[in-house]
Amino acid sequence: MNDDQCLRRLIFRKDVLTELCNLLQAELEPQTRVRTALSVASKVTIALNFYATGSFHATTADIRNISQFAAYKSMREVTGALHIRRADYxxxxxxxxxxxxxxxxxxxxxxxxxxxxxxxxxxxxxxxxxxxxxxxxxxxxxxxxxxxxxxxxxxxxxxxxxxxxxxxxxxxxxxxxxxxxxxxxxxxxxxxxxxxxxxxxxxxxxxxxxxxxxxxxxxxxxxxxxxxxxxxxxxxxxxxxxxxxxxxxxxVCCSPCLNMYPYSWWCAACSTTWPS
Known part of the structure; x- marks a missing residue:
């Protein structure tokens, strides 16, 4: 994605997206060598797309060849990683x-x-x-x-x-x-x-x-x-x-498959990732 696409779909510039991927690298690095494992960049993109659209289905539809379960898991991982680092921001x-x-x-x-x-x-x-x-x-x-x-x-x-x-x-x-x-x-x-x-x-x-x-x-x-x-x-x-x-x-935010527990995480994560 170029800068315009990043701003429109993820509300971030491309350089900020790269910085965020580097920041969360340790927490999001795939633990398996399976070829279908999602990269850190893919996980971050899925989560930010979800934050920016407010729609779980729009997120999975916007990114090809990724199942709803994989998208859901990525959102939880990224949100959890941001929540852990919330005190830094x-x-x-x-x-x-x-x-x-x-x-x-x-x-x-x-x-x-x-x-x-x-x-x-x-x-x-x-x-x-x-x-x-x-x-x-x-x-x-x-x-x-x-x-x-x-x-x-x-x-x-x-x-x-x-x-x-x-x-x-x-x-x-x-x-x-x-x-x-x-x-x-x-x-x-x-x-x-x-x-x-x-x-x-x-x-x-x-x-x-x-x-x-x-x-x-x-x-x-x-x-x-x-x-x-x-x-x-x-x-x-x-x-x-x-x-x-x-x-x-x-x-959409709290559909049955997303449960209650990450909800406060999203509030904190959105505040952490909110660009100035």
């Missing part, structure tokens, strides 16, 4: 230098002081699992996971938590995530995250005022909203580039 550093870097960048954006990141959750649709399906029904009446993300000013995702069903409240997911502990002890004065009214005001988390009246309160809410829209844009771009985590593909 999705991290929330709290060193003093990084704190100052984040604060300065957010301040230049919308003028909100001491911001370390912006947080929100997004529903990722799925078919009903066999066990306790109602746990996954969100307030819209649809079955989903509720995936929490935190990002920088430049849309780079630095935290993903895809462990919880759609019925889980945003505040509950945040409490269980371990993120609040990053803003305690020596880091108590480092700044805060910005979240919407679905979160509770706390140490390390600033939320909008519910009934602003004074000019100062209105200015606070305006600056808060303008800064927090970064995470909304980030989620929108992620779902546009990676339809596998978009609502429009919920009937």
């Amino acid at each position: 999705i991290s929330f550093p709290m060193s003093r230098d990084k704190q100052l870097e984040h604060q300065t960048a957010f301040l230049h954006n919308e003028g909100f002081l001491r911001v370390q990141g912006v947080i929100d959750s997004s529903y990722v649709g799925l078919r009903a699992p066999k066990q306790a399906p109602e746990q996954f029904r969100n307030h819209k009446g649809l079955l989903s996971l509720n995936v929490q993300l935190i990002c920088y000013h430049n849309h780079k995702i630095m935290k993903v938590d895809a462990r919880f069903p759609g019925s889980s409240h945003d505040s509950f997911i945040l409490r269980q995530s371990g993120v609040p502990h990053l803003f305690t002890g020596p880091n108590e004065d480092c700044g805060w995250l910005l979240g919407d009214k679905g979160y509770v005001l706390s140490t390390g988390l600033m939320t909008p005022l519910l009934n602003p009246r004074t000019a100062v309160q209105l200015a606070y809410n305006e600056s808060h909203s303008a800064t927090r829209t970064i995470i909304e844009h980030t989620i929108g771009i992620l779902k546009q580039r990676m339809p596998i985590v978009a609502w429009t593909t919920q009937w």
Whole structure:
């Protein structure tokens, strides 16, 4: 494939695809000398095609002479390999230098002081699992996971938590995530995250005022909203580039043959492979 084909079908340039193959070489190298064993490049191409189209059947139809089972196995292998390496790309550093870097960048954006990141959750649709399906029904009446993300000013995702069903409240997911502990002890004065009214005001988390009246309160809410829209844009771009985590593909993403267990892997893998 040339660069144009790679961008259209895999949302990556050819050089990035080569770099990704080299990165995952050890995990994906065939363990057999059978002539029909898929190469690392084939496995990565299959997985990225799946992420980019959101369709299992489109993936297998788009690549000739590969069975659905082989494509399915490749997607699991690549997703698992990316998940293992997620900490290399999705991290929330709290060193003093990084704190100052984040604060300065957010301040230049919308003028909100001491911001370390912006947080929100997004529903990722799925078919009903066999066990306790109602746990996954969100307030819209649809079955989903509720995936929490935190990002920088430049849309780079630095935290993903895809462990919880759609019925889980945003505040509950945040409490269980371990993120609040990053803003305690020596880091108590480092700044805060910005979240919407679905979160509770706390140490390390600033939320909008519910009934602003004074000019100062209105200015606070305006600056808060303008800064927090970064995470909304980030989620929108992620779902546009990676339809596998978009609502429009919920009937494909979690088909019976794919099971539930790699689902949170896909969320993390899509964030890991998402081009800047």
